[in-house]
């Protein structure tokens with residue numbers, strides 16, 4: 001396993017033209033929340049205001065909780081900057097990566113989460129089928145790889161730093177990387193050929209504009225016999241960021257095109273109008 005460094009391979013992200021609905025701002029008086037652990041004077045000295053207009057109340061509460069965590073470490077200027085950025089950077093003006101940061105914070109604020117029954121089921125399914133060195137790409141903050149003595153190291157990969165910081169599998173190597181940078185000429189250059197035994201992308205492939213290039217690159221990374229798990233659900237996701245709806249047959253076809261053997265499994269999760277699938281690909 002190579003020696004990874006956080007940020008290795010990261011690219012500067014470009015603005016997208018994705019459109020999102022306008023939301024009306026939520027005005028939050030920070031000191032009325034009672035959460036901020038410093039005085040008004042200290043806050044204002046560091047450039048902070050008493051009242052902020054946030055785009056979304058869930059983001060505002062998450063921002064206040066996070067700012068309070070920074071204040072507890074004595075980082076007043078960072079806390080001010082964090083609240084300021086969250087309140088002033090409008091969703092539609094953010095980069096794609098910034099939009100993911102917004103969703104990460106919103107989900108955390110809603111406690112959407114890593115502990116539902118379906119998620120537990122999926123975690124045990126992927127954990128039991130995994131072995132060796134694992135690459136969990138587009139990982140967000142929820143790992144689907146739990147305890148299994150057959151697993152060695154886990155590399156968690158995402159381009160959203162906030163999500164990666166919260167990624168919940170202890171001991172994983174966290175790599176900030178934009179999978180959209182993969183094309184005919186650029187790959188995940190810092191991971192050698194055939195060095196990964198299990199790879200996964202859960203609820204992510206339809207945010208990629210060039211999944212074929214990504215699958216080719218993942219085939220290079222995987223050892224012969226290595227597994228690549230793709231999990232997705234029809235009619236789910238963030239429409240303004242998604243490139244297409246999840247269709248398991250579409251991904252199975254692309255995987256076959258780059259030389260994987262694969263099978264499609266319907267997962268037993270009941271949701272209105274949505275089916276969950278696991279595409280399991282094996283490097284021949």
Ligand SMILES: C[S@@+](CC[C@H](N)C(=O)[O-])C[C@H]1O[C@@H](n2cnc3c(N)ncnc32)[C@H](O)[C@@H]1O
Pocket residue numbers: 100137138139140141142157158159160163177178179180201202203204207
């Ligand atoms: C819907 S979330 C899924 C997260 C996690 N796999 C789960 O199931 O909870 C999609 C994740 O993909 C990440 N992502 C989106 N586009 C990406 C890209 N181009 N490169 C790397 N990560 C990306 C987002 O930051 C987000 O964490």
